[in-house]
Amino acid sequence: MSGSIEELFTWNPRSRGLDHVGIEDDSLRDGLQGAFVRHPSLEVKKSLVESSAAIGVEAAMLGFPSSSPGAHAEAAELIDHLDRRGIPLVPRFLALADPASIAPITQLNRNTDRDVWADFFVGCSPLRRRVEGWTLDSVLERITAAGTAARDGGTRFGVSLEDATRTPAEELDRMVHAAVGVGAEVLTVCDTVGESTPEGAAHIVRAVRESVRRAVAGLPTAGRGADVKIWWHGHDDRGLAVANAIAAAEAGADTLSGAFLGLGERAGNTALESVLMYLYQAGHQGYRMDRVVEHCRRLAEATGSPVRRNAPLIGDQAFxxxxxxxxxxxxxxxxxxxxxxxxxxxxxxxxxxxxxxxxxxxxxxxxxxxxxxxxxxxxxxxxxxxxxxxxxxxxxxxxxxxxxxxxxxxxxxxxx
Structure with missing residues (x-):
């Protein structure tokens, strides 16, 4: 814990080496999937994106352009707003692991000077594959097809490994190799149903990082490209999302993805305000903590998501x-x-x-x-x-x- 009071003591180990940890704000995409969450207007979304960036958030997942013509038009408006206001935020958009779903993002990317990223997801776990009627080989083929479409279209992309925390190591390793082999620059380890414990989150982040190392080493020198980053995206079904995100960061995750207020389906995503406070108290100087409360209150009003009085940091009773x-x-x-x-x-x-x-x-x-x-x-x-x-x-x-x-x-x- 930071602080200059000589009497202040803690049994907690000192957090080190977290200055590099970034934040992806998924409030306006995954956060809006909550069953009782109201969807803000486009103008309100623009304002919220701006205030999120003012906190110091580096990237935001801003929609699913292939889901409808309206979603694509809104994505274009949000990018235009970022460009006109000079907001230093990386816009990312979700896609299916399908070239047809990548195409609208590639189109958006061509209409701006900034990089517009695609992030496509694949269901990893044996349970998910069984329910969907997928095989491991078909998942690998989809990773390759979607990644090739993004790469050939000049669009930087990441792969979200959905339900990764319930996927056996050898199967996850094959998916990592497929993603790295086709040019993915980000691999997001998803605790999709919030089943992880902090120890499990740290373990899988280290395992995926080792898989990435081996995959990159196996590429021809000319094909290695940029470093592949490991991101973490967790849900709060067991009330462990913040603890898991911290453990993931301590284990080497480069970026933590979540939503302010912990918005999202079921019990929600990792509450970014709590993650930011942890990073701040660990010595991270990249975030404006004095802007967090107001942003959360505006998001709460915009989404019809009242902040409970005893919510950490932002609730009326917190202090x-x-x-x-x-x-x-x-x-x-x-x-x-x-x-x-x-x-x-x-x-x-x-x-x-x-x-x-x-x-x-x-x-x-x-x-x-x-x-x-x-x-x-x-x-x-x-x-x-x-x-x-x-x-x-x-x-x-x-x-x-x-x-x-x-x-x-x-x-x-x-x-x-």
Whole structure:
């Protein structure tokens, strides 16, 4: 953990070598697959792409152009917006492992000076192949056909290995060799149903990296091209998505893919705001953490996805407390500076997010909280007012709003 407080100790191992880790924002593609997620208008999407890039996100998955003429037109509009505004974001678009699905992305790529990437997915696991009626050989053929179409069309591309975390090593190795052999520059290891544990995520990232090394070594020297990057894309079905993404990064993943707010189908994708905070606290200087909260709130409104109050980092309660001993410690910590106040009862620096520690008064509060609550409404924190606020709070089953405190003081003043 970053910080200059000498007394701050942790049993966590120090994270090293994560300065290179990039972020792909899949909020406006995979994130919108959630069954109860509202789809924003194109104009709102443009604004959200812009604010995501302002955080420092390097790449974004922005749609599935072959799915409909409307999707293709929207993709073109988003690219044009990036070009006109000079937004330094790599636009990526999803495709089936089919030359016909690659073709619209190649067309988009030819209409701009920036690289527009294709990313096609293949179902890897034996279970998925059985359900779909695919063979391993047919999957390999599809990788080769789609990759050849992208390469011959001058489009840089990656391959998403869907359900990779439930695919045997020897089968995954053959898919990696096929993808690298045809020119893939990114291989995304997908924990499609969120079944991984952190140990499993690290293990598969290392295994795929070794498969890539062998595949590249087997190519003719003239055909080796750019380094092949390993990306991680996970889901949160078991509540482990953020932990898995961290483990993947520690194991050598170059980029972590997810969605802000953890948007997505079923339990959602990896929550990028939490991943970004981990990278920030590990020393990564590439992201504007002070822009994360506002972006998340705008995304929540645009998609009809309310932020729960106790959501890490962005929820209303993330840096709020009523509890007596905790409040007292916060107040005492102020004499040592903002950093001490931020961390005495939190592992996350609220200041990095542009937020502050919020002290409220409720049934579990003590005198320190009452004094802070009175100060927040500009009232004197004398013993009488403190006693009155605490007496009122202990008759309630929740916190007191500032308006309720003012009303109480007005009643006291009128009866004096």
């Amino acid at each position: 709020a407390t009523c509890t007596g001993t905790h409040v007292a410690a916060l107040v005492k910590a102020r004499r040592w500076g903002r950093e001490a106040e931020d961390l005495v009862f939190s592992s996350v620096p609220a200041a990095a997010l542009g937020r502050t520690q919020t002290i409220m008064v409720g049934p579990t509060s003590g005198r320190a909280a009452a004094r802070e609550a009175l100060a927040s409404v500009g009232a004197p924190a004398d013993d009488g007012n403190v006693d009155a606020v605490l007496a009122r709070a202990r008759t309630r089953d929740r916190w007191l709003e500032p308006s309720e405190i003012r009303e109480l003081l007005d009643v006291r003043s009128a009866s004096a």
